Amino acid sequence: MSKTDAFIEEIQQGYTCKGDFITLGGAMYNEETFANAQIKIPLKTLNRHGLIAGATGTGKTKTLQVLAENLSNKGIPVLLMDLKGDLSGIAQPSPGHVKIDERHEKIGVPFEATGFPVEILTLSEQKGTRLRATVSEFGPVLLSRILNVTETQAGILAIIFKYCDDNKLPLLDLNDLKKALQYATGEGREEIQKEYGSISKTSTGSIIRKIIEIEQQGGDLFFGERSFEIDDLLRQDEQGRGYINIIRLTDIQDKPKLFSTFMLSLLAEIYSTMPEQGDSDRPELVLFLDEAHLIFNQASSALLDQIENIVKLIRSKGVGLYFVTQNPTDVPDGVLGQLGLKIQHALRAFTAKDRKAIKLTAENYPISEFYDTAEVLTSLGIGEALVSVLDEKGRPTPLAQTMLRAPMSRMDVLTNQELKKLVEGSELTEKYNESIDRESAYELLNEKIEKAEAAEAKEAAQAERKKLDKRSSSSRGSSSGNSSSGTQKAIIKVLTSATFIRGALGILNKMMR
Structure with missing residues (x-):
């Protein structure tokens, strides 16, 4: 048996799926792509989390797009973090291209241009359904x-x-x-x-x-109302396709504290809300966290511990987390060790530090007799990646250089008019974009403070009145009239003071006439 035949046999055996699966692309060896050696990801392992890594411009975002589309086609809802603003095009079909046809012919997967059900969400004042939490x-x-x-x-x-x-x-x-x-x-x-x-x-x-x-x-x-309900992330369209929920984060790239705050609260809410799934045949929800380093860079040790715990536990809820970043070292070891699917695009070796990082990255993948992993990492083309997944028994599959399939939807952003139409046609926009400011701690405590101030002012006025009355009763003769007049003036002075009027009446007169 030739080495090429041995490679094909290893891939066919390692990536065999009896249950439902997603086809990611075709395996490559010696710069040749094999349609009979396809890379398949079992649906039942997609809640084991994953990593998509690679240098800028190597195709990470398109890989994310491919996974989201195929999950949607399987009826599985998806949540995407769009920090660069280039994922909204998933709502529209791809215009197609001769190079896409050539790619799909090589990997043996038919190409069908189509748009997908998309919900645009936002944390800020950008167009989209507002996300809030109390x-x-x-x-x-x-x-x-x-x-x-x-x-x-x-x-x-x-x-x-x-x-x-x-x-x-x-x-x-x-x-x-x-x-x-x-x-x-x-x-x-x-x-x-x-x-x-x-x-x-x-x-x-x-x-x-x-x-x-x-x-x-x-x-x-x-922070505020109305709080977003997790169930609204789990919707399907009339064709049974899962919604692809895209959170537009283009204006908070320089606000890592807000981003990590939101992400941790969302994961905690999902964990506390969704029921235990056990070892199910498919995930209930898959999250892709683009620019994942923003979550970890400025996080405290306590926050990192919390994230690591959630990553470990949320799998049992049928939720898969996929971190998208430039280098695997951006993700803490405690989290990296929990990731079953790894898709590694090309890395660039410009410095000694880069070369060291590539060697460390290569050690995170299964040893292969067919590849020099560190060498392949620097020679991968756009839309190619080293892939290792978990098979249906939870075992790592053989490492495979893979030509990835192309997205079925548009690889570009929506126009302003398309985006406006999409947002205005959403069922969720009307539900969540109304600003609610009901009576809460701020108003109730202010009222409590005002009542306390009014009571204090009233007690002060009564004490002053008793004091003046005592003086009045001890006065005699003609001075009594003057004393009485003095008493009245003192009482009027207290009763018309700013403190008393603000506390007892809730207003402050500019002048007493």
Whole structure:
């Protein structure tokens, strides 16, 4: 048997699927592509997570697009993070090209141009369905990790959440949280200290500064109502195809704190909401996290631990996570070790550091008698990749240089008119784009403070009146008239003071006439 025949046999045996699968492309050896040695990904292993890596311009985004399209065709909903703004074209069919036809002839997969059901989502004021979550839904533990607070400050946040829960003070947005922190060391200090323990003003000030940092990155738009429901990510169209939900993030690339905050909250919500699936034949939802390094670069150690835990546990919910980045080293080892599917596009060796990174990357893949992995990594063409997946028994498949199939949808963005039509035709836009500002902790605590100020002003006025009445009763003769007049003036002065009027009447007169 020739080495080429041995290679084809190894691929055929390693990538055999009895259940449902996705065809990724055709295996390559000695620059030849084999239509009878196709690379197949079993659907039942797609919740084992994965990595798509490679240098800029090597085709990572198109690979992501191919996977999303084929998952949609299998009825599996997808969530994509679009930081570069080049994924919206999935909603329109590919215009086709002679080179696409040539590619598909080589890999033995028919090409059919088609658009897919797409929902455009946004965290900011861009066009799309708005994504929001309330502060209460985050809870004190997750919020503490996002804000990267000390252990003492995390305890204070726990007290604040407990106090607001006990007193029916909804924490919906960041203004609610800031007001509750201010109240805890101001007007409500004695009340909270008596029931929950003392709170340092210095610590609350530090927490508020970290909240302001989140606000400056656009968090004030994300925290609030109406909260996005995870079920709305799991929809299918009338043809049974899964929706491809695209979150447009082009305006928050320089706001990694907001991006990591959103991602962690979304993963936590998915984990807490979706039921256990066990070892199912297909995933319920697949997420692709483009520019994944933005999640990890500025994350605290506590936040990284939280992400690693979610990656480990969320698989049982039937959810697959796929990290898309330039180099596998962008992903922490604890997360990288959990990834079953690996698609590695070309890496460039311009420096000694690059060459070292390529050697380390090559060690992450199964040893192959047919390839020098480190050498192949630098010679892959656009739309080619080294691939290793898990077979139906969860075992790594043989390493295969692969010519990847082309996207069936447009490899370009939607026009402004197409995007507008897509957003306006969405069932979710009307549901989530209405801004809701119901009574919450901010308003309720302000009302509580005003009542307290009014009560204090009233007590001060009564005390002053008693004092003046006592003086009046001890006065005699003609001075009594003057004393009475003095008493009336003193009472009028107190009753017309700014503090009393603001507290008791809720307004501040400019002038007493």
